[in-house]
Amino acid sequence: MKFLLTALLLVHTVQSIVDDTGFSRGACLQTINLARAAFAEKLQVANMNSLNYNKRLEGAIHQQLSFVDGCPSPSIISHKNLDIYLNVQGQEDLIVELLSGTDNTVLACVKSECNGEPIVSIVTDVSDSVPIAGAPGTECPSDRFAMSNGLCALKRNARRNWSLWGTIKQGYQAAEKWVEEKVVEPVAKTGKEIGEALNSM
Incomplete structure (x- = not known):
């Protein structure tokens, strides 16, 4: 259930960067880091890295798109x-896979078109780490520190990351509220109703 809730969160937020006005490198980075922080919080992952944007990785996506005529x-x-996630919007399994790589460090995003419809593809470095259970940010690697959102950021990027988190904190809180109102509460209500129906049999 927790995987599903977090996947739905990112499905919703990825859709917001697919439209014509919402997509940018910064928006994609913020969206993915926002979802990684929510993932770490929901599943109590102690060693989830914050990602940095690497524009040079965009070429890997363009190369893969060229093999299939952009579709x-x-x-x-x-x-x-590298792990290249092609055409990710609405794909819960790809999104959960993208979020579960705790020691990823970089990503890049490309918005393209297939038959006139926008698609988004994302590339990250390969992750081989195993999630460590615990409060987010309590098991950061030695070269990283825990930000207030529970992600592990590079120490050399400390000032930039603290500033960035300040700018997206309201978005994070809004996303958490959306998950609570649109997913958690309805699921809990349905579960209660099912339980009551079973008990009355």
Whole structure:
């Protein structure tokens, strides 16, 4: 259930960067880090890294898109120590896979078109780490520190990351509220109703 709730959160927020006015490198980075923080909080992952944007990785997405005339099926391609998530919007399984890589450090995003429809693809470095259970940010690697959102940020980027988190904190709180109102409460209500129906049989 927790995986589903977090996947729905990112499905919703990824959709917001697919439209014509919402997509930018910064918006994509903030959206993914926002969802990683929510993922770490919901599942109590202690070693989730904050990602940095690497524009040079965009070429890996463009190369994969060129192989399929710009219209990829939703999929993950692993190539040269990169994981390339093609056509991710609405794909809960790809999104959960994207979020579960705790030691990813970088990403890049590309918005393109397939038959006139916008699609978004994302690339990250390969993650081999295992999530550590615990309060978010309590098991950060030695070269990272815990930000207030529970992600582990590079120490050399400390000032920038603290500033960035300040600018997206309201968005994070809004996303948490959306999950609570649109997913958690209805699911809890339905579960209660099912339980009551079973008890009355």
